[in-house]
Amino acid sequence: MTDPLARPPKKNPQKVQTVPVLPPSFRSRAAMGLTAAAAEGRFKLQHCAECGTVQYPPRDACVSCLGLELLWKDTDPVGELIADTIVHTSPNLYFRRQAPWRCGTVRLSAGPSIFCHVHGDCVKGSEVRLLSRLDRAGQGVLIAIPKETTPNMADDPELRELGADPKHRRVLITDGRQPGAPALAKALLDAGAMTVFVGEGETWRPYPERSALEKMDGVNLMPLDLTDTSSVVELAGEIGGKVDILINNARFMRPGGVLARGDTAFARDEMEVNYLGLMRLAQAFGPGMKARGADGINNAAAWVNILSINAIANDPAYGSFNASQAAALSLAQSLRAELRPGGVKVMTVFCGPTDDDWYQDVPPPKLLPGAIARSVVQGLRDGVEDVLCGDVAKDYAERWRQDPRVLERELAGDVG
Amino acid sequence: MSRRQSYDGVVVTAPFSTPYERYSTQTAHYWLARALKGTLDAAGLRKEGIDGLSVASFTLFPDSPVGLSQHLGVTLRWLDSIPMGGASGVVALRRAARAVQAGDAEIVACVAGDTNHIDSFRKLLSSFSRFAMDAAYPYGYGGPNSMFALLTDRYMQEYGATREDFGRIAVAQRENALRNPNALMKRPLSLEDYLEARPISDPIALFDCVMPCAGAEAFLVMSEEEAVKRGLPFARIAGTIERHNAFPDDPIQLRGGWALDVEDLWSMAGMKPADMDLVQTYDDYPVISVMQFEDLGFCSKGEAPAFLRDRDLTVTGDLPHNTSGGQLSAGQAGAAGGFLGMVEALRQVTRTAGPTQVADAKNALVSGFGMINYDRGLCSGAAILTGESA
Known part of the structure; x- marks a missing residue:
């Protein structure tokens, strides 16, 4: 049984900051298949297209038939833990700090033996389940967990290190005015977040979400205007040292593509909030988070952007807004690479149409705030990079994987 | 044949x-x-x-x-x-x-x-092999210590071996090393020292590991x-074997390539294990020496702990083993670790071993094992050297 994780003590400002160090990050190109799968939280291994052999470690040819077509496919994650060890000493600084660290060999039902991280509750000789996760270096790794859920399972130090669980962490939600903000704050508090800071712009202007937020124990409303650099910098100065998870839910949107609008006014607003707002936040909060990646139980762990799924393929009905979403998605990729040395993950929650005024013309299914909140929390727990929230996002992502150009035509209404 | x-x-x-x-x-x-x-x-x-x-x-x-x-x-x-x-x-x-x-x-x-x-050791590890880079180092970065810890753990579960069984090998080798002026380890080692040593990667502790x-x-x-x-003392080569990536489907390594070729080795030499005056195994960890005694035909699988319990592995014992102290006590000078047993065996059968000389040594078995590419050693080999009768 895992000991429940204790609430971390207040940070002693006189102590030297623990510098983030990372587990080994170099991989072969073939091994990136594992990372790509872990980024989506899927357990995939290489399968030979010709003979079906499942192999590990990743190779460039099939170990059974020398077939060259190797597919990363979802694989039965069940196996037996046949040997284990506790590593007490390592020449690597990250594992030196993390020691003692449990590892073991799992004989997978699908075939190969796999050397992996091992959850403390796994029993040698018993069945375990493998999870694919991103480690602190942002690379895909495998961890064996007990087949059945155990008490406080998520508090296992190895499993926690591979995710960004909100428990005992401090969160900033950047825009309290978004209809989904109260549900999101509540879900995070329910998940054990210590504090939820919620930014609000134009504080003199009333909004319906405020009363719900005010009532929640653990929520702190803070002035924050993403279009104003000094406002962002000021808040970062105040709470930047204690934001472990930053969730950027700000969104400015208006319907219409290019020709439906006579000028660039809305397009400018969209970019100002959705793209430059993200940039301002990242410039103000990013360096501090990157430096606090190894700050113990409540270290800086994740940056979350909530975007439209149309960031990956434009729907011309909201063409200009979607362009700002694409810009934000691209910037998030850069941010991901830049935060990686600190061990801070960058996650995108891709949403289909939300059930609000701006998508009133769009037929269901549409996303309710609770669904987005659940996706954010689950994504943080799993430490993934992409979360597809709702059926529409999943459907578009699948079509995009099949053929982005066909999806473009479909979104334009050209496909019957 | x-x-x-x-x-x-x-x-x-x-x-x-x-x-x-x-x-x-x-x-x-x-x-x-x-x-x-x-x-x-x-x-x-x-x-x-x-x-x-x-x-x-x-x-x-x-x-x-x-x-x-x-x-x-x-x-x-x-x-x-x-x-x-x-x-x-x-x-x-x-x-x-x-x-x-x-x-x-x-x-x-x-x-x-x-x-x-x-x-050097950290750098060597970091670029050792692609499988190690992809599938071993990201997991605890214990290097070969953790891989051999797993083999040792599995061997102990499967065959009931104890840490004492491995300890006796290390202790005897230290005794041999004390005779070898080139050996790095100069202090005696007791079984108690071995058992109480600092844990490295359970069940591997400090004296299971070689000193780079x-x-x-x-x-x-x-x-x-x-x-x-030229008037040089020499040894003849009675037989040799070599094997790479043997038994790839074994879920964890409990045997090496020797097991595939052992009959060839002895039939080529026209000898049997009991004819050996000394044995030099590759001892990066004691469990590997144990495996070699089994796979090279001294006893059956899983029985080496019992087999070795009744034998004295020191220079003056009934089964002199790793007579210069082996890598565990002489040190592992990188690839020279793969030569240590060969060169010592050559000294033994040419009777030029000086302080570590086994009396009347004529036949020696030298075994090699190498390259932890991912989860197991891939290369194995053995040779029998014979000297002239005294």
Whole structure:
């Protein structure tokens, strides 16, 4: 049984900051298949297209038939833990700090033996389940967990290190005015977040979400205007040292593509909030988070952007807004690479149409705030990079994987 | 029955070991040159006297043995590189012997060595193999310690071996090392010391692990005629085997490639395990020595702990084993670790081992094991050396 994780003590400002160090990050190109799968939280291994052999470690040819077509496919994650060890000493600084660290060999039902991280509750000789996760270096790794859920399972130090669980962490939600903000704050508090800071712009202007937020124990409303650099910098100065998870839910949107609008006014607003707002936040909060990646139980762990799924393929009905979403998605990729040395993950929650005024013309299914909140929390727990929230996002992502150009035509209404 | 031909007419001679140093400011080139000089001196040869060279080293980068030929000023008509770590001694020997037998070379110098800088071990680990990079280091980064911890754990579960069983091997080797002035470990080791040592990667503790160091080993392979002409004490090669990536479907390694070829080895030599006066196993961890006794036919699988319990493995014992202290107590000088047993066995059967000499040693088994590419050692080999009767 895992000991429940204790609430971390207040940070002693006189102590030297623990510098983030990372587990080994170099991989072969073939091994990136594992990372790509872990980024989506899927357990995939290489399968030979010709003979079906499942192999590990990743190779460039099939170990059974020398077939060259190797597919990363979802694989039965069940196996037996046949040997284990506790590593007490390592020449690597990250594992030196993390020691003692449990590892073991799992004989997978699908075939190969796999050397992996091992959850403390796994029993040698018993069945375990493998999870694919991103480690602190942002690379895909495998961890064996007990087949059945155990008490406080998520508090296992190895499993926690591979995710960004909100428990005992401090969160900033950047825009309290978004209809989904109260549900999101509540879900995070329910998940054990210590504090939820919620930014609000134009504080003199009333909004319906405020009363719900005010009532929640653990929520702190803070002035924050993403279009104003000094406002962002000021808040970062105040709470930047204690934001472990930053969730950027700000969104400015208006319907219409290019020709439906006579000028660039809305397009400018969209970019100002959705793209430059993200940039301002990242410039103000990013360096501090990157430096606090190894700050113990409540270290800086994740940056979350909530975007439209149309960031990956434009729907011309909201063409200009979607362009700002694409810009934000691209910037998030850069941010991901830049935060990686600190061990801070960058996650995108891709949403289909939300059930609000701006998508009133769009037929269901549409996303309710609770669904987005659940996706954010689950994504943080799993430490993934992409979360597809709702059926529409999943459907578009699948079509995009099949053929982005066909999806473009479909979104334009050209496909019957 | 295999078609293996004998090594008649080829002999091994001029064993040489440098002293070992924990850390060295020198390069691999220095250590290899030092060992080459040592083996040539032992044979009364100048470097112009050899026309073949076999090199095993991990730290020559950016050079290869080709670069080394110019570096050391040797003109060769046969050049070999043995990137097989702990199996390099056996593999170098069998390749060189065939070259001499076929007339492709007259005299081959086989050298192995590495330097050890403060950060060498960490650097060697970080670029060791693709599978290690992809699938071993990201998990605790225990290096070979954690892989062998898993094998040891599995072996103990499967066959009921205890830490004492492994400890006795380490303790006997330390006793042998105390006779070897070149050995790094100079203090006696008791079974209690072994059992109470600092844990490294459970169930592996400090004295299950070798000490990486700098050093080099060398020997010469030539025709028997040549050795007799030069008045050199020599050993004959009664049999050898080599195998790579054996039993790939075993879920975890509990046996090595020896098990596939052991019958060939003994039938080629016309001998049996009981004929051996001493055994040099590759001892990067005691569990591997245990595996070798089993796979090379001294006892059946899983029975080595009981088999060894009743035997004295020291120089003066009934089954002298790793007589110079092995890597566990002499040190592991990189690829030279794969030569340590070979060079010591050669000294033994030519009765030039000095303080570690086993009385009346005539037949020696040398075994090699190497290259933890991912979760197991891939290379295995063995050779039987025989000296003249006393």
